Structure formats: C-alpha cells, structure tokens
Amino acid sequence: MKFACIILAAGEGSRLGKCKAALPFSDGETLLTHLITTYLNSKVTNIFVVTGYWKEETRAAAQNLSPSVNFVNNDNPEKGMFSSVCKGVSLLDSDVKYFFVHPVDIPLVKEDTIIKMKNTMLTPENNATWLVPEYKNAKGHPVLISSSLIPELLNWNGQQGLRGFLSSHVNNRKIEYVDDEGIIYDIDTEEDYIKFTNLRSR
Numbered sequence: 637m638k639f640a641c642i643i644l645a646a647g648e649g650s651r652l653g654k655c656k657a658a659l660p661f662s663d664g665e666t667l668l669t670h671l672i673t674t675y676l677n678s679k680v681t682n683i684f685v686v687t688g689y690w691k692e693e694t695r696a697a698a699q700n701l702s703p704s705v706n707f708v709n710n711d712n713p714e715k716g717m718f719s720s721v722c723k724g725v726s727l728l729d730s731d732v733k734y735f736f737v738h739p740v741d742i743p744l745v746k747e748d749t750i751i752k753m754k755n756t757m758l759t760p761e762n763n764a765t766w767l768v769p770e771y772k773n774a775k776g777h778p779v780l781i782s783s784s785l786i787p788e789l790l791n792w793n794g795q796q797g798l799r800g801f802l803s804s805h806v807n808n809r810k811i812e813y814v815d816d817e818g819i820i821y822d823i824d825t826e827e828d829y830i831k832f833t834n835l836r837s838r
Contacts, residue, residue, distance in 0.1 A: 637758060639680045640732045641778075642724035643671055643705075645740040646688025646713040651825050655690035656741045658697035659829060667743040667823075668697040672705055678750035680736065682706075684727060686720040688713025718797035725786055737798065738778035744818030744832070745778065753780045753812050764810035766802055769819045775811070776819030 645657045645668060657668040665673070668685065675683055681704070687694045688710040695707055708727055710720045721737055728735060734757055736750070753767055757780060765782040768775050779802065781789075792801045802809070823829050 637734070638682060638729070638732050639754060640682035640684065640728050640735040641675045641680050642721065642728075642735060642737050643668070643683065643685045643740055644717055644720045644724075644737065645690075645694045646686050646710040646720040647717070647739075647741075648689040648713070649741075652823070652829070655693040655697065656823060657685075657690070657694040659823070661743060664699075666697040666699065667740055668694065669699050669701050670743050671738065671740060672698065672701045674745065674747055674750065675736070675738075676701075676704060678747050678754070680750065680754075682729065682732060684708055684724045685740075686710050686724045688720065716794075716797060718792075718794055718801075721798050722790055725789060728783065728786070732783050734780055734782055736778040736780050739822065741823040742777045742818070742821065743823070744821050746814075746816045746818060749812075749814045749816045749819060750778075752814060753778075756810065756812055757782075762810065763808075765805060765808040767810045767812055768802075769812045769814045769816065771814055771816055771819050774820045777822075778819075 649656045659667045661667050661670040683705040685705050685707050710723045765785055767780040789801055823832050
C-alpha cells in the first residue's frame with residue numbers, strides 16, 4: 637500500500653523572521669532533514685516538499701537528502717497553507733492510497749506515531765477517510781488522508797483551508813490517541829524555538 641507525505645514549507649515565517657525549514661535540529665540536521673528522515677524511517681518514501689517563501693533556503697535545508705524528495709514550488713504562497721496543500725496533492729502519483737500532510741514547523745513527531753497511523757488506516761475494519769492524532773485531548777499533526785478525497789479537496793472553496801475541508805468530513809474521521817507531545821508542538825516564534833530546543837533534549 638503506497639503512502640505519501642506532503643511537507644508544507646512555503647510559509648514566510650514572519651513572526652520568526654527566518655526560514656523554518658533551515659533551523660538547526662541536532663547533529664547537523666535541519667528541521668526539514670529531520671522530518672524527511674522521520675518519514676523515510678517510517679517507510680514513507682514518496683515525499684513532496686512544497687516551497688514558496690525562502691525557496692532556495694528550503695531546498696538547501698534538505699542537505700544530502702534532496703535526492704530522496706520531490707520539490708514543488710507554490711508560486712502564490714501568500715494565498716495560505718491550503719494552496720500549498722493543493723499544490724502537493726495535485727502531483728501525487730495515482731497509486732498513492734493515503735497521504736500525510738505535515739507542516740515543517742512541527743518537527744518533533746515520533747516515528748512510532750507515523751507508523752501507528754499507517755497501521756490503523758490499513759486495518760480491515762477501518763472505514764475512515766482521514767485520521768488525526770490526539771495527545772491529552774489536543775488534536776495535532778500530521779493528518780493522514782485517503783486519496784479518495786483528492787478530487788473533492790482540489791475543488792474545495794478554500795473556506796477555513798484544510799481544516800474546513802476535513803471538518804466537512806467529520807463523520808468519516810478517526811482519532812488516533814498517541815503518547816506523543818510532538819504532534820501539538822509548533823515553532824512560530826523565537827521563544828517557541830528556544831522551548832523546542834529544551835523539549836528536543838529530553
């Protein structure tokens with residue numbers, strides 16, 4: 637069963653003032669290389685990185701993993717995250733069954749969480765078309781979506797972005813309860829990044 641991942645890295649990062657994808661993670665990794673490695677280690681090898689603002693810096697942030705991913709540029713990143721989602725989705729291979737959507741500024745998600753989400757979708761009794769992880773009553777990222785929703789997603793009016801689209805399919809949602817604080821931790825400001833470095837070192 638073929639899984640894909642769309643890493644959203646087109647944002648301006650105006651509150652941080654830096655390219656988020658290129659922020660140092662650890663041991664020479666960037667946030668982007670860490671995320672790519674997380675998915676590769678979880679046996680998700682069809683990876684798309686959507687660039688926009690900081691296009692060249694984001695490509696450079698993939699370092700030696702660039703051959704393992706497909707880069708696609710959102711020429712209108714000012715239209716928001718949903719436009720990047722659509723850009724990535726439109727390029728998925730026809731044999732992709734499910735795809736993750738993962739913002740680059742949520743880098744601490746565990747491999748175990750990715751694997752657990754994959755396995756849940758593949759259980760014979762599963763009839764959900766999308767899955768969201770939850771940690772201590774807080775839903776987070778990434779979401780995992782069935783490719784059966786792609787035509788409708790690409791025709792969505794954009795209201796409330798991906799969240800609005802998925803909310804219209806709430807009856808077909810499954811919640812994956814995980815012991816993973818990383819699903820709810822994002823980096824928007826310098827203060828967030830400082831907290832991130834403390835969490836990473838735990």
